[in-house]
Amino acid sequence: MVQDKSKITAFGLNDISVKGGKYVANWRVYKPIIDKEGCVGCGLCISYCPEEAITKDDDGKAEIDYRFCKGCGICANECPQKAIEMKKEDEA
């Protein structure tokens, strides 16, 4: 007998194909601002960002997707070039 998947109810499935990123921009008090001149593209901030909100731009420099940034400040604290500055959200 061939069983019919569509007959199953109340399975409470976790479907990893339909999810997406979590918008957290409204958590922020301080906003990290990257000084593109100072950034050498070492990538430390990328590996330390808890939200995977940082990627590299076309020039190989760090770029933040602010939709996913909570403003924790780890990137600014760890940047060896001091090329990231935390600014008050309303002043940034």
Next chain:
Amino acid sequence: MPQDFDVMPGNKAVAHGVRLARTEVIPAFPITPQTTIIEYLSDFVADGKLDAEYIHTEGEHSCMAAALGASLVGARTFTATCSEGLAYMHEIVAQAVNYRAPIVMAVANRTLGWYWSLGPDYSDIMPEMNLGWLVNFVETNQECLDMALMNFKIAEDYRVLLPTMMSLDGFYLSYSQERVYLPEQEEVDDWLPAYKAPYPVDPTESKAWPTASIPSQMHTPMRKEYEKLLNGAKDVIKEVDKSYGETFGRSYGGLVEKYRCDDADSLMVTMGSMTTAARRAVDKLRKEGEKIGLLKLRYMRPFPNEELIELAEQVDSIGVVDRVLMHGTGGGMAFQDVKSYLYNTGIRVPVQGFVTGLGGEDIPIDDLYQMSKKVIGNKGKKLTEEVEFVSHAMPGMAPPVEIENDSCMYPGSDGCAGCGASIIVRTLLNTLGENTIVMNPPNCSGVNYGGVVRVPWVLANFAAAAAYETGAYRALKAKGKADKVYVTSYAGDGGTYDIGLQSISGAAERGESIIWLCYDNEAYMNTGIQRSGSTPEYAATSTTPVGSVWKGKPQRRKNMLMIMAAHRIPYIASASLAYIPDFKRKIQKAAEITRNGEGMAYLQVHQPCTTGWYFDPSKTVEIGRLAVQTGAYPIAEIDHGEFKLNIKPRELKPVKEYLEPQRRFRHVDEELLEIIQGHITEDWESYLKLDEQGKLPWY
């Protein structure tokens, strides 16, 4: 003299009751929403306000066992739990009855995970209902305090001598603030004298003690005897309620409380905190001229059948509201009891069941009003649908943000800003790749990151994640895919050092080729920073607070690396989120070893926790680095028995530099600092010796 009142949550009221009862032994293990009970109690003990033996157990199974051991020896014993924790205690819960142990246990109700929820329903207490315990449900925070005291008196009465569960709805009572009157200690001392066990397991006092084994022929008569005991407890409950009222000015009516029942021709039956809303619904209907009354079941075991039957004779319709469903019976717990108790009485009154509020959903006055209306309308009718399920539509939730990337996780999460566990899990999954199964014993990462992963992430039960992994690994092996899919845990230190240890040890010894990853933030962070076997000495946590007696956790942490090394597994490593390349290399090594079917790879990654250690979120990595550079968290690996200290600073920084930015160590004075520094230096020197030696001789 007028009593002084305070405004407090139900959990604090319970803790005050336990303090006033001069409880002697308190085994504890955290679980939401019970945890603050044991936290308040640890505060009392830490501050010398309660002279009790407080036991930080490593899991609920041990917690209940410690309670039973203490009660057997003759101490007044209290513990608290709920949900999964209560289920994990189950076999010892059953045992406590035959050992005639008058333990009082608070159960801050929470749904038992068929589907998980933090919110309350009675699915957790349902499986424990029929074992012979007295089971009491409270409605208000004042009742929490009063029943904590009364339950000791009832349970310890030689006519009863049975354990007692006190059920308070999680969140609705446990965390909600209400006015609570606290009795004076002297008054309580007079009313509730110290417990004296009739047959303590103590050779200096008694030559006899309760047994667990009797011949099968004795089982039926003995169980009949216990049924008599429970029935007899009804008189004791009423007696104690009356004497409590005479002494402290508050009494509740014994097994039940009747509300506006005198001339009632229809009746609602409720229990727990929903009763308050039901009172208001009844008031409203009374105003509209309906003669409706309310019966609050204060005890479910023993069941108040006499009180029920008396009212059933008077009314023409009954409605029973249950916050639980007994699957396969079609209705709730109280509904089935009410129906069955009426059957042989010849009373033929329609009994309407309602199942609602599951998973902790609110049961509002409006719903209870509608239910009551239905019950009033049932008078003289033959019911067509004897149980109605009442629920509400889900509120809309923000949709996820669509994004293109090739990561194994989506960006953003519910975790704290600056969460180190997030750095670790993202590094782990992106290194292992998409063919990975995560078995996740409950922890904050399950809550925060389980929703943004792109690999299967399975919630495993707390004590058994390594066994979940084992099963998954063996099934993959049977399918011929053991070298194609990685099976890893994402476990906290509680799930590794404490409650999960037995299952890890079993899997390690059997040589299961699975990865165990522990993100080690040195306490139970998910339930609110309780100490674990990994908490370093003198760290303040919510169960090892600093007070006039306690100075944080007095013990040194377990050395899990060496525990795992004793199993001779092929790969063991510690790592830190501050040293990502080293950590990545170790994940790759673990992947290689498990892919080759060589056995277990154990990884333990240090994770500074901004919320639990109290430091600025931007310092997560900086503090992680300091832990390594001061020797507080040595980064090492044991590869097929070969010990290597991977990060060896030429000179260790003083540990003070690591402790100072963390508020959990702010009470550490020069004297404590010297002890901590001494132990860290001692450990570091042992590691240096092992590093020099290389091969561990027992491999």
